Amino acid sequence: MAKVWSKRFDNTLNPFIEKFNASIGFDRKLILEDLDCSIAHAKMLGKTQVLSPPETLQIVNGLKTIKVEYLEGKFSPGFPSEDIHYCIEEKLISLIGETGKKLHTGRSRNDQVGTDIRMWLRKEIDNLEVLITDLQKSLLNLAKSNIYTLIPGYTHMQRAQPLSLAHHLLAYLEMFQRDRERFKEVRSRVNTSPLGAAALAGTKIKIDRNFTAAELGFEKIYKNSIDAVSDRDFSIEFVSSSAILMAHLSKISEEIILWVTDEFSFAKLTDKCATGSSLMPQKKNPDVPELIRGKTGRVYGHLQALLTMVKGVPLAYNKDFQEDKEPLFDTAETISSCIKAMTILIDEGIEFNIKNLSDSVGNDFSNATDLADYLVGKEVPFRTAYQVVGEIVKYCLERKLLFKNLKIDELKKFHHEFEEDVFVDLEPLNVVKSRTSEGGTGFIQVEKEVKNWQKKLLL
Numbered sequence: 208m209a210k211v212w213s214k215r216f217d218n219t220l221n222p223f224i225e226k227f228n229a230s231i232g233f234d235r236k237l238i239l240e241d242l243d244c245s246i247a248h249a250k251m252l253g254k255t256q257v258l259s260p261p262e263t264l265q266i267v268n269g270l271k272t273i274k275v276e277y278l279e280g281k282f283s284p285g286f287p288s289e290d291i292h293y294c295i296e297e298k299l300i301s302l303i304g305e306t307g308k309k310l311h312t313g314r315s316r317n318d319q320v321g322t323d324i325r326m327w328l329r330k331e332i333d334n335l336e337v338l339i340t341d342l343q344k345s346l347l348n349l350a351k352s353n354i355y356t357l358i359p360g361y362t363h364m365q366r367a368q369p370l371s372l373a374h375h376l377l378a379y380l381e382m383f384q385r386d387r388e389r390f391k392e393v394r395s396r397v398n399t400s401p402l403g404a405a406a407l408a409g410t411k412i413k414i415d416r417n418f419t420a421a422e423l424g425f426e427k428i429y430k431n432s433i434d435a436v437s438d439r440d441f442s443i444e445f446v447s448s449s450a451i452l453m454a455h456l457s458k459i460s461e462e463i464i465l466w467v468t469d470e471f472s473f474a475k476l477t478d479k480c481a482t483g484s485s486l487m488p489q490k491k492n493p494d495v496p497e498l499i500r501g502k503t504g505r506v507y508g509h510l511q512a513l514l515t516m517v518k519g520v521p522l523a524y525n526k527d528f529q530e531d532k533e534p535l536f537d538t539a540e541t542i543s544s545c546i547k548a549m550t551i552l553i554d555e556g557i558e559f560n561i562k563n564l565s566d567s568v569g570n571d572f573s574n575a576t577d578l579a580d581y582l583v584g585k586e587v588p589f590r591t592a593y594q595v596v597g598e599i600v601k602y603c604l605e606r607k608l609l610f611k612n613l614k615i616d617e618l619k620k621f622h623h624e625f626e627e628d629v630f631v632d633l634e635p636l637n638v639v640k641s642r643t644s645e646g647g648t649g650f651i652q653v654e655k656e657v658k659n660w661q662k663k664l665l666l
């Protein structure tokens with residue numbers, strides 16, 4: 208088929224370059240957005256009387272027919288059209304003839320592609336909002352039934368202080384909440400219409416940018432036509448927010464991978480989300496969290512690709528920008544599938560070994576701070592108490608004992624303020640219960656937070 212721009216050229220494109228130049232292989236994903244964008248543009252040209260009423264009707268109906276054909280599987284965009292924008296224009300012309308050639312009046316593919324991609328991304332962000340909320344709900348359900356389940360808390364991967372398992376899980380709800388907020392902010396900037404900026408300078412054709420913006424559900428329009436066709440910040444922001452989300456997913460994945468090892472045995476995988484080894488019959492592998500952890504790199508890579516794509520690119524549109532689509536599409540697809548997989552894993556893929564968890568918090572020195580805080584309660588300065596407990600830990604380690612194995616007389620040798628009631632303070636449940644400061648792991652606080660989340664997530 209002759210190219211739309213072919214008159215200016217004497218020769219046809221080198222066949223390899225023709226393929227190299229084409230984006231139809233991936234931007235056909237934007238077909239519905241492109242059709243809606245064109246319908247809005249045609250209606251606008253009708254309203255401003257650039258197109259006559261019959262022309263407008265013919266074009267709009269032609270575009271609607273293409274939409275129906277596509278949805279019924281009778282039309283599939285592809286090579287040799289260069290991209291989805293040319294593809295639809297060519298198809299319209301072949302469908303309705305000469306009038307179809309009027310569609311591109313007063314616009315350029317530069318503002319068109321920017322509009323399509325923003326519409327597509329806006330829809331993706333709306334889907335993500337639902338998916339992340341579902342994941343939060345699943346985590347909250349798990350938290351709700353584990354307020355009184357204890358789990359060792361770590362810093363530097365060393366036992367630190369025992370925690371309510373619910374408190375640990377709620378930490379992820381907070382992270383995912385920030386992710387949702389970030390996407391919401393990104394959406395507000397995505398929701399700005401570049402349509403009508405034309406190639407870069409605007410147009411002398413009588414257009415109404417606010418009309419097309421309103422038709423397509425945009426909140427506002429770009430104020431500067433050059434910026435409108437050059438701005439890819441919104442793609443970078445989206446992928447950047449996705450990268451942070453993936454960091455969170457990767458973190459919880461790593462924890463699950465550790466928890467289900469024989470060494471930790473804090474949890475086990477159910478058959479729903481685990482796979483076997485082709486060789487070792489005893490194996491049950493955590494493929495789901497490993498895949499999520501692995502896919503994180505992919506999203507980080509896309510962020511790097513986009514940042515590099517815009518670096519040093521002069522105003523205005525440059526073909527480099529065609530390269531924004533694959534990273535963007537893959538990011539959205541990757542994070543959606545990872546969020547879904549994690550939600551299933553939380554819902555039905557993992558079971559905690561409550562006994563192992565409570566045994567492990569009772570068999571370490573993670574109550575050492577509480578021993579020191581006991582003395583603080585008796586007016587001993589914290590730094591002094593800290594040193595005293597350090598000596599006690601050393602004493603215990605040399606004798607392979609825990610605090611609970613010591614006699615009160617032994618403790619008194621380290622500090623006279625120790626009394627029999629100290630052993631009550633050292634019990635893991637009491638250790639956790641006592642952390643009543645706001646945002647702490649004390650059960651009262653955790654109960655309160657579970658309730659807050661239930662309200663927030665409308666459960």
Ligand code: ARG
Nearest residue numbers: 230290316317320524528529
């Ligand atoms: N396929 C192109 C892209 O995705 C559409 C815009 C082309 N504009 C141009 N001036 N060549 O960026």
